[in-house]
Amino acid sequence: xxxxxxxxxxxxxxxxxxxxxxxxxxxxxxxxxxxxxxxxxxxxxxxxxxxxxxxxxxxxxxxxxxxxxxxxxxxxxxxxxxxxxxxxxxxxxxxxxxxxxxxxxxxxxxxxxxxxxxxxxxxxxxxxxxxxxxxxxxxxxxxxxxxxxxxxxxxxxxxxxxxxxxxxxxxxxxxxxxxxxxxxxxxxxxxxxxxxxxxxxxxxxxxxxxxxxxxxxxxxxxxxxxxxxxxxxxxxxxxxxxxxxxxxxxxxxxxxxxxxxxxxxxxxxxxxxxxxxxxxxxxxxxxxxxxxxxxxxxxxxxxxxxxxxxxxxxxxxxxxxxxxxxxxxxxxxxxxxxxxxxxxxxxxxxxxxxxxxxxxxxxxxxxxxxxxxxxxxxxxxxxxxxxxxxxxxxx
Amino acid sequence: xxxxxxxxxxxxxxxxxxxxxxxxxxxxxxxxxxxxxxxxxxxxxxxxxxxxxxxxxxxxxxxxxxxxxxxxxxxxxxxxxxxxxxxxxxxxxxxxxxxxxxxxxxxxxxxxxxxxxxxxxxxxxxxxxxxxxxxxxxxxxxxxxxxxxxxxxxxxxxxxxxxxxxxxxxxxxxxxxxxxxxxxxxxxxxxxxxxxxxxxxxxxxxxxxxxxxxxxxxxxxxxxxxxxxx
Numbered sequence: 245x246x247x248x249x250x251x252x253x254x255x256x257x258x259x260x261x262x263x264x265x266x267x268x269x270x271x272x273x274x275x276x277x278x279x280x281x282x283x284x285x286x287x288x289x290x291x292x293x294x295x296x297x298x299x300x301x302x303x304x305x306x307x308x309x310x311x312x313x314x315x316x317x318x319x320x321x322x323x324x325x326x327x328x329x330x331x332x333x334x335x336x337x338x339x340x341x342x343x344x345x346x347x348x349x350x351x352x353x354x355x356x357x358x359x360x361x362x363x364x365x366x367x368x369x370x371x372x373x374x375x376x377x378x379x380x381x382x383x384x385x386x387x388x389x390x391x392x393x394x395x396x397x398x399x400x401x402x403x404x405x406x407x408x409x410x411x412x413x414x415x416x417x418x419x420x421x422x423x424x425x426x427x428x429x430x431x432x433x434x435x436x437x438x439x440x441x442x443x444x445x446x447x448x449x450x451x452x453x454x455x456x457x458x459x460x461x462x463x464x465x466x467x468x469x470x471x472x473x474x475x476x477x478x479x480x481x482x483x484x485x486x487x488x489x490x491x492x493x494x495x496x497x498x499x500x501x502x503x504x505x506x507x508x509x510x511x512x513x514x515x516x517x518x519x520x521x522x523x524x525x526x527x528x529x530x531x532x533x534x535x536x537x538x539x540x541x542x543x544x545x546x547x548x549x550x551x552x553x554x555x556x557x558x559x560x561x562x563x564x565x566x567x568x569x570x571x572x573x574x575x576x577x578x579x580x581x582x583x584x585x586x587x588x589x590x591x592x593x594x595x596x597x598x599x600x601x602x603x604x605x606x607x608x609x610x611x612x613x614x615x616x617x618x619x620x621x622x623x624x625x626x627x628x629x630x631x632x633x634x635x636x637x638x639x
Numbered sequence: 640x641x642x643x644x645x646x647x648x649x650x651x652x653x654x655x656x657x658x659x660x661x662x663x664x665x666x667x668x669x670x671x672x673x674x675x676x677x678x679x680x681x682x683x684x685x686x687x688x689x690x691x692x693x694x695x696x697x698x699x700x701x702x703x704x705x706x707x708x709x710x711x712x713x714x715x716x717x718x719x720x721x722x723x724x725x726x727x728x729x730x731x732x733x734x735x736x737x738x739x740x741x742x743x744x745x746x747x748x749x750x751x752x753x754x755x756x757x758x759x760x761x762x763x764x765x766x767x768x769x770x771x772x773x774x775x776x777x778x779x780x781x782x783x784x785x786x787x788x789x790x791x792x793x794x795x796x797x798x799x800x801x802x803x804x805x806x807x808x809x810x811x812x813x814x815x816x817x818x819x820x821x822x823x824x825x826x827x828x829x830x831x832x833x834x835x836x837x838x839x840x841x842x843x844x845x846x847x848x849x850x851x852x853x854x855x856x857x858x859x860x861x862x863x864x865x866x867x868x869x
Contacts, residue, residue, distance in 0.1 A: 553726060554700070555729070555754055556730020556755055559726075636702075
């Protein structure tokens with residue numbers, strides 16, 4: 245039989261059972277669609293996070309309390325990154341890197357009778373804007389002198405402005421943070437939100453003021469910024485030596501931006517694979533649907549198979565006929581699924597992260613063809629092996 | 640008789656036997672059946688049900704294989720062929736007409752007639768041409784693009800005959816061709832078979848109706864798996 249005839253045959257028999265073919269195809273459509281969409285989401289997430297980290301600049305290093313990759317996670321052990329240690333690090337390393345510790349506390353801030361909840365109050369040093377890019381739309385960041393003297397000044401984010409100063413100019417006004425009065429000296433530019441966290445609901449105050457205000461003696465992180473990209477490795481080495489001289493054990497972790505990227509990429513890759521894997525299960529279920537319907541079809545058409553054999557069809561003719569039907573079902577489903585997955589990913593990417601990767605489309609395509617072959621072969625072999633007289637006698 | 644004029648053997652069965660074994664009980668369906676069929680003959684095989692006449696027809700039609708004996712079809716030994724080789728010989732040499740017509744419902748009449756030729760490798764334009772000619776010859780020109788279930792029983796059997804003739808076989812096997820038809824349609828089908836025979840086609844037909852069998856040139860009576868001598 246010619247290829248064209250086989251294809252026509254497969255199409256005509258699928259057409260004669262439109263609803264059934266459509267429902268079987270739907271299983272594959274959903275499978276392929278979810279593989280593409282979920283992989284796109286996973287990839288979008290990865291791209292988004294890596295972009296955010298890359299946006300910090302390649303000179304950045306972070307010192308985190310606790311040992312990452314040890315037996316316990318960073319949050320589990322007692323934070324030994326004290327303010328004294330941070331100061332000591334700064335004094336020893338300031339020739340090759342900018343240093344800013346960060347104390348973070350979530351609290352409610354007030355101005356007159358208005359209040360703004362769940363505000364992140366960050367205590368940083370005056371070099372913070374030089375390490376983590378912070379654009380101001382009004383006023384200025386606090387100076388080293390203000391930081392040293394423990395001046396009660398604040399740079400507020402857009403959400404804080406919106407809730408506390410809907411009509412008036414915030415510059416020079418005093419906001420109440422945990423009972424302390426802070427003068428607003430700057431307003432930062434809008435950053436938007438990231439994973440449900442409002443990045444504009446932030447107030448930055450001098451580190452020394454935050455330490456007293458919240459009676460905290462440990463820092464959440466220490467940010468380091470090497471004075472040139474070539475110095476990153478050296479800064480990491482020096483910072484490790486300096487901190488080790490103060491600690492009994494290496495109960496801290498220094499991550500360069502590259503390492504952070506690697507860590508995040510490895511986490512999000514696992515996430516993407518897990519999402520894709522879950523979606524692949526639905527493709528598998530779709531494949532079983534194809535097999536099921538092909539088995540039904542073989543049984544239903546036993547007589548037809550007997551007739552075709554009597555008229556001269558060889559085993560391979562019957563095998564190819566049924567295999568091609570299964571492949572056509574899964575291929576039509578696969579292509580529709582790809583199209584649908586592509587469209588929905590495009591729509592999703594408008595308001596959330598989604599990034600369609602060519603490999604997931606190619607993979608989904610070949611996977612759907614493979615599903616047709618794998619799940620179509622058993623029914624097709626079964627059909628090809630039917631004995632012509634028994635098949636003809638079948639009612 | 641025709642064999643005197645042409646001396647051409649289409650079928651030579653020698654000591655064909657068929658046994659079924661199930662649960663260690665052997666059933667002898669056919670016993671040393673020997674039969675010669677000459678080109679252009681019209682043979683009717685009759686016998687009570689369970690006599691083995693259908694098994695004999697299936698063996699002649701290469702749908703079933705004998706457990707003993709040898710079979711020569713058009714001077715070719717077909718006794719020990721593989722399943723696919725049998726399919727090829729069936730396709731080229733044998734045209735089947737069934738009691739139940741066995742037309743495929745979802746295909747048009749024309750596509751049903753074309754069916755045997757798609758397994759024989761002739762070009763698709765030639766196929767359509769041949770099938771149309773056959774349908775015209777059998778008076779089914781108007782029905783060509785209809786589905787089989789839109790046709791009467793007699794018309795459906797005529798479509799089946801056209802299909803049997805599609806690959807110009809050397810042998811036409813008809814299994815109770817009038818069994819599902821009213822007597823008028825039955826007569827019509829018999830008339831066609833006789834015409835085909837007159838044009839030189841060799842036909843073997845199973846029937847249990849005596850008046851149908853009488854229209855053949857030669858009648859073979861089978862009982863208990865043996866050919867009975869009259």
